[in-house]
Amino acid sequence: MSTPKDSRPLSPASLVVSAGRPAVTPDGELNPSISLNSTFHAPNAGGAGYGRYGNETWSALEEAISALEGGRTLLFGSGMAAISAVFNMLPHGAVITASKNGYSGTMSLLKKLESDGRVDVRYVDVSNTSEVLDSLPGTVLLWLESPTNPALEVADLPTIITAAKKLNCGVGVDNTFATALNQQPLAMGADISMNSVTKFLAGHSDVLLGSLSTSDGALFTRLEDQRKLGGAIAGPFEAWLALRGIRTLAIRLKQSQENALEIATRLSKHPKVSKVRYPGLPSDPHHATAKKFMKGFGAVLSFEIAGSAGDADKVCSASKLISQATSLGGVESLWERRHRWSAESPSIPENLIRLSVGIEDVEDLWADIDSALGYY
Ligand SMILES: Cc1ncc(COP(=O)(O)O)c(C=O)c1O
Known part of the structure; x- marks a missing residue:
């Protein structure tokens, strides 16, 4: 994606169309191709090296999502894989504050982590700002789904994120219902914006994918390690379909x-x-x-x-x-x-x-x- 010098920044509607395209070369491709490779020539160490570590088609979609969310993006095999990567990074016994009415998959995962003794969870009504703020001291990760699925509650993200960051809580926002066209958690100070790409971003009910975007370089590396080692990676064809879908988001x-x-x-x-x-x-x-x-x-x-x-x-x-x-x-x-x-x-x-x-x-x-x- 390139913005000519001296021109105004592209609007989100244009960014989703132009981001994640190959470099312009004579007779070069307009669209990224589907990179079907489990491994790559690697005369020297470095680069993606292996298909679980990186893939050109993922990178194109990651660039398009980053153009909307800000920061840098990592693609996962599903929204739940992306959420699991975040939760798996937490130290044993960490306190998570989360919506009591969130997506049932997220709720089931939190309940499982709790019953396994991995984390403690404080469940809050995310639309009740004082209840959320009261739960912050001692919280390691505030996980805000907003609007919530299916209760359609809305958290006051700017107020809550600012307060949480003052207390050094990690903040992740599940941005699936709104998408970055309607709200940008990273610009509000959140550490992570997560999407079930399966939904609006891909938009055609034909793929499962998830994403995590962050502006924090060190956090990006830790999340990338989770993806490499957890192995919950996306298929290149799915990534390509979602890239095609995001063009019309x-x-x-x-x-x-x-x-x-x-x-x-x-x-x-x-x-x-x-x-x-x-x-x-x-x-x-x-x-x-x-x-x-x-x-x-x-x-x-x-x-x-x-x-x-x-x-x-x-x-x-x-x-x-x-x-x-x-x-x-x-x-x-x-x-x-x-x-x-x-x-x-x-x-x-x-x-x-x-x-x-x-x-x-x-x-x-x-x-x-x-x-x-x-x-x-
Ligand atoms: C708000 C929300 N977050 C996360 C997920 C999980 O995404 P996926 O089905 O892509 O794993 C869903 C799925 O419905 C969802 O609605």
């Missing part, structure tokens, strides 16, 4: 967010819906916090129907356009009742449906939702 997210706000607004007036959670709604309890620092509110919303868990299942099964599937952040809309998975947190209502809003025509989506709500 800005336009996909814009469309999905517009759709999400419209659907959240209509759902909040629907007689069969008792509660809508979407930080973009002015009536949402997290809207004021989100508005302070988020550029957009993402494209995932949750709602509770005025009925039972069984009714919510009927609604999700009745859609024709929206697929009943887990995951989020793709071009296609997906929904599901979260509690059909036993790992979901008990604090999430049984009748809560999470909807990842895609880029389809909003009227088609609404017609599908409205008709599905008629099935109970």
